[in-house]
Amino acid sequence: MICIFANGLYEGELDFSCCEKIVAVDGGANFLRLRKIIPDFFIGDADSVENETMDWLRKNNVEMKLYPSEKDEIDLELALEFFKDEEKIVFGWQGERLDMILALFYLLKRFKNTVLESENLTVGYVEGRMILRARVGEKWSILPLGGDATGVTLKGFKYTLKDAKMPILKPYGVSNVAISNEVEIEVREGGVIYFRWKKEPS
Incomplete structure (x- = not known):
């Protein structure tokens, strides 16, 4: 599993046990330095990286892929593309830049x-069929992304669906509840984004 650390907010404890390779994306390297976690790779334009962090990366011989600040991609997109064929978890993706979060979705x-991934929330995307871990009582939201989703089936939730349409202009999939330790999401056409609240949101 590739664990990518972005330049966003970090709150609470994170589980790094699944990380086979650690990738710092721009200012995410500052967080890793403070935690004394040496990344395997650095990607970004370094505009959010402290000088002390850049020195630390070089001192530890971290492989770097540097880009110009003026480009068509956000730094995190470059990291996702570089490791496009591998399973990835992104930490530190939340922050004040709602436009960046929407772009990431x-x-x-x-x-x-x-x-x-964050302490409170997991977000992912489903096309086809996926079975996901859950805890009974957790709040989930399932919403179409990029257009209408059709043939949507939801199992393991309080509010189930079978071969339903989820119009992008009517987001009725907000605030469902898991009633099983596994949930199933299936989409025949289009795709949905899911929000798994591991801790009850305020």
């Missing part, structure tokens, strides 16, 4: 083997 549609 769209990127999930392109990089389907990616999930966004």
Whole structure:
């Protein structure tokens, strides 16, 4: 599993046990330095990286792929593309830039083997059929992404669906509840984004 550390907010404890390779994306390297976690790889334009962090990366011989600040891609997109064929978890993806978060949600549609992870929330994208871990009582939201989703089936939830249509202009999939330790999401056409609240949101 590729664990990608972005330049966003980090709160609480994160589980790094699944990380086979650690990738710092731009200012995410600052977080890793403070935690004394040496990444295997650095990707970005370094505009959010402290000088002390850049020195630390070089001192530890971290492989770097540097880009110009003026480009058509966000730094995180470059990292997702570089590891496009591998399973990925992104930490530190939340922050004040709602535009960046929306862009990242769209990127999930392109990089389907990616999930966004924080202490409270897991976000992922489903086309086809997927069985996911859950805990009874957790709040989930399932919403179409990029267009209408059809042939949607939801199992293991309080509010189930069978071969239903989820119009993008009527987001009725907000605030479902898991009633099983496994849930199933299936989409025949289009795709949905899911939000798994591991802790009850305020």
